[in-house]
Amino acid sequence: QCCCPSLQLQSIAISDPTVVRLERWRVKPGQYVNPTDSLGLLRTSAGKELRLYPPNGGRIVRLLVSDGSAVKLGDAVCELEPCEHSIVMKDLCAECGQNLQWRARRTAPIGLATVAMVHCIPELHVSQGRAECLAAEDEDLLLKQRKLVLLVDLDQTVIHTTTQNVPPKLAKVHHFQLKPPVWYHTRVRPGVEEFLARISRRMLQSANKDRQFEVFIPRGDHMIVIIDDRDEVWDSMPSLIHVKPYQFFEGTEDINCPPGSAVPASKADPMDLVEKAMEHQHPQPEKQQEQQPQDPNQPIEWPDNDRYLYRLADILTDIHSEYYRRLDASTGTDGGGGGDSATAATASTKAKPPESRQVCTKLRGQVLRGCRLVFSGLFPTSLPPEKSKAYQIATGLGAEVQADVQLGSKVAQDSRTTHLVAAKSGTSKFHRARKAQPESPDGCSIVNPEWLWTCYYEWRRCPEADFPVVADVDYLGLRRDSRQRRDSEVKRYKSDRKRRRQESLV
Template sequence: MGGMCIRCGQKVEDESGVAFGYIHKNLRLADDEVARLRDKDLKNLLRHKKLILVLDLDHTLLNSTRLADISAEESYLKDQREVLPDALRSNLFKLDWIHMMTKLRPFVHTFLKEASSLFEMYIYTMGERPYALEMASLLDPGGIYFHSRVIAQSDSTRRHQKGLDVVLGQESAVLILDDTEVVWGKHRENLILMDRYHFFTSSCRQFGLKCKSLSEQKSDENEAEGALASVLEVLQRIHRLFFDPERGDNIMERDVRQVLKTVRKEILKGCKIVFTGVIPIQCQPENHHYWKLAEKLGATFSTEVDDTVTHVVSMNDKTEKSRQAVREKKFLVHPRWIEAANYLWRKPPEENFPVSS
């Protein structure tokens, strides 16, 4: 710390180890010290029946926009604040000192309260530190959930990437909630991908969405059925399975990534899928995005629509296999049905994903 070893007091010349500046300015820990602290932390966490949860900010727990980017249709958020419904007004913050407006995702306070009893929680954002700390204060005004565990862009060891190397916890005990998979290149097995929260118009534009934002619709996610409520149930289930007293193995050797994989495979268990008009001819089916995603969710596959097939996934209801699905009363669904299952952590109603020509 500050060029000095925190254990022996000797001056340290090189820049080996990992910087943990978010915990204490200039704090850098050698690899063996990090390993020691992680082992100690794991024992302590497991003794208290807790795991680690790393939370992204933007589009996961909240949505922010620059004040200058607020559209005419959502200007009522600035100009008519006093007539906004209580639920909206209490979770909407105009932050003049950073020229931004932030909307907390519905259910976020309940989510954090419930999750905190099961997990030690970190914030990890690609935003800058002042922004990260400001958002942490909105989410956790009492400072009871995160303490110093707020990781910002400057704390990452790789540019444009997030990594668990800056989290003082064993990877086998860490779950991640984030709306962006690509930034977690080395840790996708820990990741629960979140459906993005687009409250502001600028957020929709950022991701090329043509639809009106929630703010323009004067609407919001449903608290009880929204993304955070759904994922809380998943986290609670994973936690129960991890700490199941009926398990006969050594708790120190358990891996939450395996539990996550098991729970995920239950989502489309029992579904046997035929793809038609979805996977290009030149592509190996098992390498296609939708095949791999459905497989991860527990589905099995067939190349023909036989008696064992439950679902035909298509983008065109005029293909022969699509017509066969209708004739034989199989579910005919759009590929978005698989995407929805991935976000909802349950099999979505097939009728919500019709196929047209």
């Protein structure tokens, strides 16, 4: 049963003082009518025949007088339930059939459909009440099936697409055109089939990407989990899992961002530079040409050791388990198999669902709990640490950030620095941490910035020994070399685009 509020019934009365009789009705109860539809025929005292029209569209509920009855001014002859126009397709009401285009220049009536629920059909709109009603039904179905909603970004999350020239025989790369003459080349991230098959048992996937939740999630995002390689699109929402960007084609980042539209280096956070600098870079196509097989019909294999989706599936599984553990605890039911499953599902739909953002925040905050971090060389000293990306990531993972290295036997156990995250060796903090290591019972791990980003992407504390700070290596300086390669790729892209345009004109 629809939970949309019904409008109050209207009584249609005789407004002409000369009318004396209702000859016959032309409608039946339950019939939808428009303002231009004739409800019945009236007869005046002079014998003239008139037509009865409704004041607005709606559904006829009841006829109060019969054919041939005598009527006078002010007598109610029928009851009309006004149509709230809760479903509109191209300015036509799907319930009463009224053309609403003329209302565009007037004040919108109550209940006019303004919510676009279907992403692929933008002309279809429903009212806010109808949207909430449909969302409530979907929410109940999710709770009964013990699932969540997963909002999936595509490019650089589960696929990578480029418009650069690549070998046509490149293995596992799909080539297509959206609008000639540009060709797109897409590589699917390794393990995506197993990832979707595993997650589909716990979540419903959606490929829509829209920051305005009220458009397609009228009842809120409390059952939504988002995976995206760009956290700035979602303003770092708590329910967002910032995935490690998948980059198979070197020199191409998000295909939705045109070349040169990236954040300028002067405005970019130093931690973002470290992230990009430490990401795995695939060999250039020119270098791959030397490794091509002799047989022209044999596919060309480029190395791809990305295995991030397997870890991402574990993260989503943990979120799902914790979400429904909280729900079962609030309802006092056992949803894991013990007891009556039907009773548990009914109790779940009646209870207030937990917030997915709270679940994500809790699990994320356990990654580096108990760790005390000091940063060295990750951001300018003039920048307050609280405004840096590194600080926000560390505190979000549950770590405590200290201003300086605190080690030695005189420092309390619960105040000793556990990690020094250094962008390069040779700094004063680096030397103090290394010098104090023999005096500290627990020691201080000195790691490069990739350790922090790997913990952030994988939601687990990674082995510190895998991320040493190599002498004479400036991890932030690596990004400068990468930026120069990107600029050269942008120039080559523009040159190829100009050449393709000239060829199309010829």
